[in-house]
Amino acid sequence: MAFHVEGLVAIVVFYLAILAVGIWAAWKTKNTGSEGDRSEAIIVGGRDIGLLVGGFTMTATWVGGGYINGTAEAVYVPDYGLAWAQAPIGYSLSLILGGLFFAKPMRSKGYVTMLDPFQQLYGKRMGGLLFIPALMGEMFWAAAIFSALGATISVIIDINVNISVIISALIATMYTLVGGLYSVAYTDVVQLFCIFLGLWISVPFAMSHPAVTDIGLTAVHQVYQAPWLGSINSLDIYTWLDNFFLLTLGGIPWQAYFQRVLSSSSATYAQVLSFLAAFGCLVMAIPAVLIGAIGASTAWNQTDYGVPDPKSKKEADMILPIVLQYLCPVYISFFGLGAVSAAVMSSADSSILSASSMFARNIYQLSFRQNASDREIVWVMRITVLLFGASATAMALLASSVYGLWYLSSDLVYIIIFPQLLCVLFIKGTNTYGAIAGYLFGLVLRITGGEPYLYLQPLIYYPGWYQDDNNIYIQRFPFKTLAMLTSFVTNVIVSYLAKYLFESGTLPPKLDFLDAVVARYSREHMDKATLVKSDNIVLNELAPVNPRHSLTLSSTFTNKEAFNYVDSSPELSNTEDN
Secondary structure, three states: OOOOHHHHHHHHHHHHHHHHHHHHHHHHOOOOOOOOOHHHHHHHHHHOEOHHHHHHHHHHHHOOHHHHHHHHHHHHOOOOOHHHOOHHHHHHHHHHHHHHHHHHHHHHOOOOOOOHHHHHHHOHHHHHHHHHHHHHHHHHHHHHHHHHHHHHHHHHHOOOHHHHHHHHHHHHHHHHHHHHHHHHHHHHHHHHHHHHHHHHHHHHHHHOOOOEOOHHHHHHOOOOOOOOOOOOOHHHHHHHHHHHHHHHHHOOOOHHHHHHHHHEOOHHHHHHHHHHHHHHHHHHHHHHHHHHHHHHOEOHHHOOOOOOOOOOOOOHHHHHHHHHHHHOOHHHHHHHHHHHHHHHHHHHHHHHHHHHHHHHHHHHHHHHOOOOOHHHHHHHHHHHHHHHHHHHHHHHHHOOOHHHHHHHHHHHHHHHHHHHHHHHHHOOOOOHHHHHHHHHHHHHHHHOOOEHHHOEOOOOOOOOOEEOOOOOEEOOOOHHHHHHHHHHHHHHHHHHHHHHHHHOOOOOHHHOOOOOOOOOOOOOOOOHHHHOOHHHOOHHHOOOOOOOOOOOHHHHHOOHHHHOOOOOOHHHHHHHHO
16 A cells, blocks of 8 residues: 555644644633632633533544444444444433433532542542542543554555554643643534544545445345344343443443533533533434445445455454545545544543543542642643553553453443442442442452453353354343442442441441541541532532431432532522522
């Protein structure tokens, strides 16, 4: 394959434009945040992200390289098809559920990161434990999409994969370093526009290629391969449901999502942003679905790609750039490549910023250096942006199973963090003992279920398991959802058991070594004023609440306060005053 100078120029121009927008956003907002609040301005953008920019940046966070490439691949692969392209529906429902139930309580209480409520209720040690799966998810996700970007660019313009990965990572890290959330948000606007325009321009050219059969015909009839609409076998229905719940519920507890929620100017805006992003995810998936369908409807022996076809060459994961390369004119394929690289960078920068935000605030500041100055926290964030960006790049270049690691870490986010988030926001009375027990039970059940992508053999064989052609054990049973539910139930049961044992006097107070029941308001549990600013919440939220010992069953297990928010946003306050 020849080296394409035009393609290289197009990529360089695009990358310089993105870098310029990122630096401009950083310069434009360099004085945002009052004295002593600069670190919070970097993390949540001064809480003044509007609907337009907020909707774009939240959509772009989900519509990444994995989302676009993965959707096209699922539609193209004969054994899957559109029926197994779950990401568009799953992530859209995830954003809707997040907006309905999680955005308002998080934003109303003025948290800065997703881990704040965990540290407030369970203490800094538990916050540190929950940081581990959250960090793994962000880092392996960034590494996976950097790896996909390098392979994509090498298909189109035939340059060294490592060079393309390093340059892309440097660009994303640089503007994230200088501008924080502002740079990420404003570049997301440009990137999402490029994704939409680039892919939609490519679709008509690819569809009109002489080697492409009508996709309406190939949707239901076998021409070159099985119909691209796909089907779900009765044996695979539980696997389908397990993956669907993983995407829908496991897509909520990510710092990248809550960073946008917490940057909104009000709790109501946070909800609206979630709904806008849900719609945006569906719209942005349409061209990816069409490109996958085009790939399944192409006689590849009539193109310059030749034989065998991409799936036979085990290049099905690259079907989107292959369609751009061989079914579109040269100038169109280069424009489409810009769209793909935009998709990747729009997710990678969010992951890097999310990881550094959680570390700087929840680990460095709230766990070790509570008296650290704002300037010190800002520098910690900058250093960790560099470190996490370099780590994600190194994993993309060196790890052979980056996607396998990301699948496993995203499972841990679903199995461990999601049930913990449910408990901390909506279940009254849960404590650190229950949180640790739920964490460990969920972790053990997930690891013992095996992971095919990492060739990790299971220790527990659930009903319906089988071996594939490569002697890899596959679980049909929805064990991931089982692990999540077990983690949730364990948290609740152990919490109330510990509460009963200590409050009834069965266990002496000295055995409450985590200070989770007897000494509930000890130094381990940081005061709410440490986690949030007083101007972000109403005064009655700052008042300590004494534990009640006589509770009804319904009030015991339901945190009704989580459903009765007082939105203290400036907009609503002004309305009430008038």
